[in-house]
Amino acid sequence: MSFLFRARKKISKFLKAFFSNRQSRIGIYGPPNAGKTTLANRIVRDWTGDALGPVSEIPHETRRARRKEGIVITGNNGGSITIDIVDTPGVTTKIDYKEFIEYGMEKDEAVKRAREATEGVAEAMHWLREDINGVIYMLDSTLDPFMQVNIMMVGIIESRKLPVIIVANKIDLPDAAPQRIKSAFPQHPVISISGLEGDNVEELYEKMVEYFG
């Protein structure tokens, strides 16, 4: 009996090690200021008690992808997933340091921020091709979802055959229109949330367990 017990323990340890090496890396992508870091912080805080990075109303606060490994998210039905969350810089096709000066930054600081942002976006694009197993695509639901960068990014994600959940964020704001996002991307699940207030994030967690599990 004890032999069987030991064998079972060994097998379960092996399987655990095997699967933990294969945990999914979920990238949070989206345009600048969509609320990616706010959501990443909320996920990390809700499930591990830590935080991931600072947030700011000035675009490109996140200029290096930040990663938190081994987050276990449990759904209502008891199912769970173990994931690494990667918070990425906002994807854009243009960055001009003068935009940051308008927020009151000194030129040197603005130029540095722009340079770091360009490096961060290039890196995020590279990782999307090499290192990511699933995507949460964040959109600000007060803005037009048909912006070229969104259409392009969702096309790129689809071409990589990665599972994607689209998040319509900032539903706490009065001019939020998450329905526009739903009609823009009918081929993907769209979850409306407020990352800041925490509204409806449970539904997102449920969908993540179902979709990335």
Next chain:
Amino acid sequence: MMEKIRLILDDVMEGNIVVLEKGLAPEEQSKLIEITMREITPDGFAGIEMETYPAKEKPGFLDRLLGKSSPTRLTVIGPADQLKTIKKEKDFITAWVSSR
């Protein structure tokens, strides 16, 4: 693929607006963003503005079987400080263009 991206970007960096009749594949778009980011300099090149029309028809069964994604119809790429899309409709792009 890299040659194509380089050719487009060199043209755009010279101040030209490039119109591609067949558009770019998603993989090419991803590379284009990455390389554009590496070319941005303060008071120099600020990046690109881009508009694409997706294909009119969905890919057929055979295309999907062969793994072909739907081709885009038309792509317009220009320097971000000289080209700004004002409106995009079904078959119509309205853009603001400035010469240097």
